[in-house]
Amino acid sequence: DIQMTQSPSSLSASVGDRVTLTCRASQVISNYLNWYQQTPGKAPKLLIYGGSTLQGGVPSRFSGSFSGRDFTLTISSLEPADFATYYCQQSFSTPWTFGPGTKVEIK
Amino acid sequence: QVQLQESGPGLVKPSETLSLTCTVSGDSITGYYWGWIRQSPGKGLECIGYIYYNGNTNYNPSFRGRVTISVDTSKNQFSLKLTSATAADTAVYFCARPLLGLSGVKGIYYFDHWGQGIPVTVSS
Numbered sequence: 375d376i377q378m379t380q381s382p383s384s385l386s387a388s389v390g391d392r393v394t395l396t397c398r399a400s401q402v403i404s405n406y407l408n409w410y411q412q413t414p415g416k417a418p419k420l421l422i423y424g425g426s427t428l429q430g431g432v433p434s435r436f437s438g439s440f441s442g443r444d445f446t447l448t449i450s451s452l453e454p455a456d457f458a459t460y461y462c463q464q465s466f467s468t469p470w471t472f473g474p475g476t477k478v479e480i481k
Numbered sequence: 482q483v484q485l486q487e488s489g490p491g492l493v494k495p496s497e498t499l500s501l502t503c504t505v506s507g508d509s510i511t512g513y514y515w516g517w518i519r520q521s522p523g524k525g526l527e528c529i530g531y532i533y534y535n536g537n538t539n540y541n542p543s544f545r546g547r548v549t550i551s552v553d554t555s556k557n558q559f560s561l562k563l564t565s566a567t568a569a570d571t572a573v574y575f576c577a578r579p580l581l582g583l584s585g586v587k588g589i590y591y592f593d594h595w596g597q598g599i600p601v602t603v604s605s
Contacts, residue, residue, distance in 0.1 A: 405584060408591040417575055417595035418526070424584020429593070461526060465579075465590040469541035472526035 376400050376464050378473035386481040391452045395476045397445040397462035406466035409438055409447045412475075413458045421460075422447065452478070483507045485576050485596035493570075493603045499563040503576030503596055510534050510552065514579045515559045516592070517550060521572035531579055532559055566603045573598045 377400035387393050397407065405425035410418035420429045422438040425445055435450040449456055457480050462473040489501035503515065516531030530540035532550045540548050544563065552559040563570060577592040 405587065406589055408589070410592075417577075417598050418592070419595075420591055420593050423582055423591040424587065424589040427582075427584040427589075429591075463526070463592075468528075468539055469543070470528045470579075470590070472528075474525050 375469055376403060376467060376471055378462055378464055378471055380460075380462060380473040380476050382476060383474065384477040384479060386479045387452055388481045389452050389454060393449050393452060393478060395447045395460050395478075397447070397473050399443045399445075399464055399466075402443055403464045403466035405440055406464055407438075407440065407445045408463045408465065409436075409445075410461045410463065411456075411458045412461065418461060449478075483578065483594045485578065485594055487574060487576050487596045487599040489599060489601070491599065491601060493566050493601060494605050495567055495603055497566055499561070499566045499570060499601060499603070501561045501574055501576075501599065501601070503559050503561075505557045505559075505578075510554055510557045510559065514581075514590075515550075515552065516577050516579050517561045518575045518577055518592070518595075519570075519572040520575065520598070523569075524572075527572075529561065529563075568603050571601065571603045573600045575599075 381396045407425045409422040412418040425440040426438040437448045459475045459477045461475045484506045486504045493499045511534045517529040532538045547564045549562045575598045577595040579590045580593040
């Protein structure tokens with residue numbers, strides 16, 4: 375199975391901050407990488423697919439990029455609704471696997 | 482707007498079969514893949530498997546031998562059965578749709594719609 379790691383596991387930030395989250399795959403997965411946002415008690419919500427394509431309806435302050443096995447999710451200016459846990463997920467090969475998540479908390 | 486809703490028992494006894502159903506509304510189940518994912522504190526998010534509307538399945542090897550996913554197009558539903566349940570199967574179970582979308586020129590699978598999740602506890 376392809377292992378996904380995420381860093382940091384958590385971070386504290388303030389409204390208006392720019393934050394960058396990182397996800398690394400255990401092998402090359404091209405751009406078969408998706409990002410989700412999850413708030414407590416809710417299902418994950420798709421933000422970005424294909425490493426950098428923004429899902430419809432997702433604010434443009436979210437962006438994704440990648441290089442080799444490394445993927446980043448950037449939130450350009452944090453808003454209160456963005457305090458959540460973010461997961462990456464690879465769909466390069468089955469079984470599709472998720473990273474352990476990065477929790478973004480209010481400073 | 483596609484909506485998914487899980488249903489089934491919230492408590493399962495050890496060694497029994499965990500059975501859940503996902504009802505799809507707002508679109509036909511035909512023409513798409515449909516999947517099950519679970520989330521537990523110990524293992525995070527895990528893809529259990531998925532099924533095409535015609536019945537073709539793909540299961541996570543971690544569950545092979547215990548898992549069956551089936552589809553009922555007449556009811557617009559698909560189901561999960563996990564046999565020989567243990568405490569390790571205690572989790573929130575989500576149904577979701579893995580959609581094939583285009584990113585540039587590549588087809589990429591991603592979960593675009595999810596159910597709200599149903600907590601299942603395996604305990605006597």
